[in-house]
Amino acid sequence: DAKTTQPPSMDCAEGRAANLPCNHSTISGNEYVYWYRQIHSQGPQYIIHGLKNNETNEMASLIITEDRKSSTLILPHATLRDTAVYYCIVRGGNKLVFGAGTILRVKS
Amino acid sequence: DAGVTQSPTHLIKTRGQHVTLRCSPISGHKSVSWYQQVLGQGPQFIFQYYEKEERGRGNFPDRFSARQFPNYSSELNVNALLLGDSALYLCASDRLAATTDTQYFGPGTRLTVL
Numbered sequence: 097d098a099k100t101t102q103p104p105s106m107d108c109a110e111g112r113a114a115n116l117p118c119n120h121s122t123i124s125g126n127e128y129v130y131w132y133r134q135i136h137s138q139g140p141q142y143i144i145h146g147l148k149n150n151e152t153n154e155m156a157s158l159i160i161t162e163d164r165k166s167s168t169l170i171l172p173h174a175t176l177r178d179t180a181v182y183y184c185i186v187r188g189g190n191k192l193v194f195g196a197g198t199i200l201r202v203k204s
Numbered sequence: 205d206a207g208v209t210q211s212p213t214h215l216i217k218t219r220g221q222h223v224t225l226r227c228s229p230i231s232g233h234k235s236v237s238w239y240q241q242v243l244g245q246g247p248q249f250i251f252q253y254y255e256k257e258e259r260g261r262g263n264f265p266d267r268f269s270a271r272q273f274p275n276y277s278s279e280l281n282v283n284a285l286l287l288g289d290s291a292l293y294l295c296a297s298d299r300l301a302a303t304t305d306t307q308y309f310g311p312g313t314r315l316t317v318l
Contacts, residue, residue: 139311187303
């Protein structure tokens with residue numbers, strides 16, 4: 097599975113969009129980009145995933161660059177409850193390989 | 205619909221003891237994966253089971269073992285506990301153990317080894 101690079105932490109104002117970047121320059125053609133988040137001491141929560149095209153669901157949008165070497169998770173209107181560790185995972189096999197993630201702090 | 209459930213929620217053991225953790229997958233899911241999350245780190249893959257067969261194993265010692273039952277629930281067993289086994293143990297389920305299947309996680313079991 098390809099390695100991902102995420103900033104250690106980010107801050108976002110409540111009500112504003114949160115844009116979380118992820119670099120995955122060694123991604124292979126059949127590997128998916130998955131995003132999970134983990135609120136303190138809880139199990140990781142699935143957010144969204146994609147292969148090539150941009151994806152949107154009720155939680156977030158995923159923007160994948162055309163060369164697929166990076167992606168951005170967008171939370172359109174961040175709330176205090178979105179404060180969590182966000183993990184970007186490139187998945188080529190059955191298991192999920194988690195990195196350190198990005199700590200997103202949403203502030204009022 | 206109920207999500208992934210795990211029991212117990214918390215557990216305290218002493219070094220050298222044995223522990224069994226349990227997981228019930230989402231209804232209709234046939235695959236269960238186990239992860240260990242040490243404080244301050246991301247979860248690390250331990251095992252994946254599908255249709256009662258081991259599909260994958262992470263870099264963990266033989267003290268760690270697991271099995272899956274006909275109803276697709278699963279147990280994780282850890283023998284000869286060490287202090288370093290203290291962690292949050294997470295179970296995730298998915299339908300078919302395929303790359304495109306989304307894994308959904310349970311709340312975890314917090315194991316403390318004294």
